[in-house]
Amino acid sequence: MTAPGESSADTLLSHPGVRRFPSSQLDLFIMRDFLAPVECDALAAMIERQHRPSTIANYNGDDAFRTSSTCDLAPDDPTVAALAAKLAALSGIDIAHAEPLQGQRYEVGQEFKAHTDYFEPDNADFTKYCSIAGQRTWTFMVYLNSVEAGGATRFKAIDKLIQPERGKLIAWNNRRADGTLNGATLHHAMKVRKGYKYVITQWYRERPWG
Numbered sequence: 483m484t485a486p487g488e489s490s491a492d493t494l495l496s497h498p499g500v501r502r503f504p505s506s507q508l509d510l511f512i513m514r515d516f517l518a519p520v521e522c523d524a525l526a527a528m529i530e531r532q533h534r535p536s537t538i539a540n541y542n543g544d545d546a547f548r549t550s551s552t553c554d555l556a557p558d559d560p561t562v563a564a565l566a567a568k569l570a571a572l573s574g575i576d577i578a579h580a581e582p583l584q585g586q587r588y589e590v591g592q593e594f595k596a597h598t599d600y601f602e603p604d605n606a607d608f609t610k611y612c613s614i615a616g617q618r619t620w621t622f623m624v625y626l627n628s629v630e631a632g633g634a635t636r637f638k639a640i641d642k643l644i645q646p647e648r649g650k651l652i653a654w655n656n657r658r659a660d661g662t663l664n665g666a667t668l669h670h671a672m673k674v675r676k677g678y679k680y681v682i683t684q685w686y687r688e689r690p691w692g
C-alpha cells in the first residue's frame with residue numbers, strides 16, 4: 483500500500499502517456515498533453531490577472547535567486563478545483579495532502595536558480611513550514627505554454643533539460659525509496675530569453691494540509 487502522501491511508479495505508469503525518465507538517481511515522470519490547450523490558456527490568463535513576487539523558504543542571501551511571480555490559485559474556483567482533482571487522480575495521492583495550487587510566471591530574464599523543493603531540515607524555519615503537514619513528498623508541475631526561448635527546467639544531477647511545452651506535465655519524488663531527502667532532485671528554472679513562461683506547481687505533503 484502506498485502512503486496517502488505518496489505516489490507510486492505503478493500508479494503513474496498506469497496512465498497512458500506517462501513515461502519514466504530512465505535514471506537510478508531519482509524518480510522522474512513525464513507526460514505530454516496532460517492539459518488541453520484551452521485549459522492551459524485559461525490557467526495562464528488567471529495567473530496573468532493576479533500575481534505577486536515569488537518568495538523562497540530557505541533564503542541564502544541571493545536576492546536574484548528566484549525572480550519570478552507567483553499566483554495563489556483560488557481553491558474554490560471550479561477550474562482550479564478540477565485541476566487539483568485531475569492531478570490527484572493522476573498521482574493517486576489523497577487530495578487532502580495537496581498544498582493549495584500555485585501558478586508561476588516568468589518574464590524575460592527571470593528564473594528560479596537551482597534548488598530542491600523540500601525544506602532543509604537544519605533551517606531555522608523548518609518547524610514553521612513543516613510542523614503541521616510535514617515535509618514535501620512529490621512535486622507535480624505543468625507547463626502552460628511553449629516558451630519562445632529559454633525557460634527550460636534543468637535537473638543538474640542527471641544532466642536533463644526539460645523544455646516547456648504547452649500541456650506537458652512532469653512529476654518527481656523529492657525523496658528516495660527509503661524516505662530520505664533526494665538531493666538529485668536539484669533543479670533550475672532557467673531564464674526565459676523570449677516571451678513569457680507560465681507553469682502550475684502542485685506540491686504534496688506527508689500529512690494532510692489541513
Ligand SMILES: O=C(O)CCC(=O)C(=O)O
Nearest residue numbers: 586594634635671681683
Ligand atoms: O518553472 C520551473 O521550470 C520550475 C519551477 C520550480 O522549480 C518551483 O516552482 O519550485
Ligand SMILES: [Fe+2]
Nearest residue numbers: 597598599669
Ligand atoms: Fe522547484
